[in-house]
Amino acid sequence: MGRRAADLLVECLEAEGVRMVFGIPGEETLDLSEALDRSSVTFVPVRHEQGGAYVADVLGRLTGRAGVALGTLGPGATNLVTAVADAYLDRAPLVVLTGQADLERMHKESHQYVDVVSLMRPVTKWNARVADPAIVPEAVRKAFAVAEQEKPGATHLELPEDVMAAEVPPDLGPMARKPPVRPEPADRELVRAAELIRSGRRVVCLAGNGVVRAGAAPALREFCRATGIPVAETFMAKGLVPADSVYALGATGLQAGDYTMAGFEEADVVVAVGYDLVEQAPRQWNPRADKTIVCVDSVPAEIDRFYDPAVELVGDIYHILLRLAEECRGQVSPGGSSRLRDVTTALLASARHDHRFPMHPARVLGEIRDLLRHSDVLVSDVGLHKLWIGRVFPAFEPQTTLIANGLAGMGFAVPAAIAAKLVRPDAHVVAVSGDGGFLMNVQELETAQRLGTSFVNVVWENQEFGSITWKQERRFGRHFGTEFTNPDFVRLAEAFGLAAWRVERPEELGERLRQALAAPVPSLVVVPVDYSVDVAVAEELGAATTAT
Helix, strand or coil, X not given: CCCEHHHHHHHHHHHCCCCEEEECCCHHHHHHHHHHHCCCCEEEECCCHHHHHHHHHHHHHHHCCCEEEEECCCHHHHHHHHHHHHHHHHCCCEEEEEEEXXXXXXXXXXXXXXXXXXXXHHHCCEEEECCCHHHHHHHHHHHHHHHHCCCCCEEEEEEEHHHHHCECCCCCCCCCCCCCCCCCCCHHHHHHHHHHHHHCCCEEEEECHHHHHCXXXXXXXXXXXXXXXXXXXXXXXXXXXXXXXXXXXXEXXXXXXXXXXXXXXXXXXXXXXXXCCCCCCHHHXXXXXXXXXXXXXXXXXXXXXXXXXXXEEECCHHHHHHHHHHHHCCCCCECCCCHHHHHHHHHHHHHCCCCCCCECHHHHHHHHHHHCCCCCEEEECCCHHHHHHHHHCCCCCCCXXXXXXXXXXXXXXXXXXXXXXXXXXXXXXXEEEEHHHHCCCCCHHHHHHHHCCCCEEEEEECCECHHHHHHHHHHHCCCCCCXXXXXXXHHHHHHCCXXXXXXXXXXXXXXXXXXXXXXXXXXXXXXXXXXXXXXXXXXXXXXXXXXC
């Protein structure tokens, strides 16, 4: 057997620094699987393609280097779509490889054949069919370059079976990796931005996920110290400014009232740094479209009537923030309000003394926070618990509270926790899921056990889709179509080889969490939760605080 296109593709993966590929093998990827087996790249079989792509997605967002997921044609490819869309909207670098039928089958009806390139196009930054062995090096290099360039996201390569089996010449090899080119704003733009910031009467900052991706938390903190400007964070940016910092306004994103309590209503200048409209529309914090906006980002601003920057500083966010800090040092009139931070902090503190059972959501989060170091990782699934985590869970470093808030697909937490533990093996990793989302990728507990990724699953149980119940109750005064029953989660986890406990009273939670964190295997703690406390209570308390 000569050197095949499949062998060349794997050589290209090695040249990109890929260490793991997550997925499910198929008949149409036999050559690729065999080539992987002889390479330095470890193929990690998962139990569902979506789970594998979620693992690769979070591996990419934690490292900045694209994770890689593999599926076969037809159902294997369609199973990938949700996680690919998650990487696309959450701005996580991901390269997806899918097998496909031989080229000669693609013009007619054929077993398991669907047009996967067209299927993936709306949820990827770029995708292509590798129709000729000679283009393998170019296609792989472009897939990784586009996936990792700002704003990062998913790319996709379709690999027809006959193309991957074809022989390639010995002189055809991988293309070298090159660092992405980062533009720098013109000096006149930076001077203009500094003038606008210095002339503001009440200046605030809104920081988003772009700051996390740029590794610019130290620069943002220096900007705060130099100017006194306080920072509100989006859910995905939690931890850029420590929760206990005097410059922290709190995490915004639950509703427009968050911005009112954080002082945006009174602000005349907003410095938007790495802000992404997919998390929450600017209409929430600029409803009259009357604020002067200074945009600091890695790419030009999205067009929106409520987000029309007076000046855009496009380039290396870290460098731009340090330059702005020097230009504005000690010459700014900071705005902002501590109401959101104070109210959510008070809510978390008061819940520590709440002895109801099922448990108060904020008490559960307080118990978890007490047992985690600032460098440990909390992963949130999607559901009503995500709103509680986004609103009240204190974060002190970036990428220590992982929240999917672009596509926001349920079933994210378990595969994401596997990735977090692979990237940060010395950190404690806790995945919080609702009982609705937990079962959506529960099969990956086998993957976690096989890989030895000893994270803790905390399942909040209330036997309904809580976030939809909450929204229905607020709009209609009743709920419908949201209730279900659960299996015995403890016995289910034990069947996967996990250590597992069910909390029967509030006083047990801390001890069960300690046992779980100390376990040498993945573990699970089931916590019945009382969602009758409205996560939006902070808005009401904020109004009361203002009145007094």
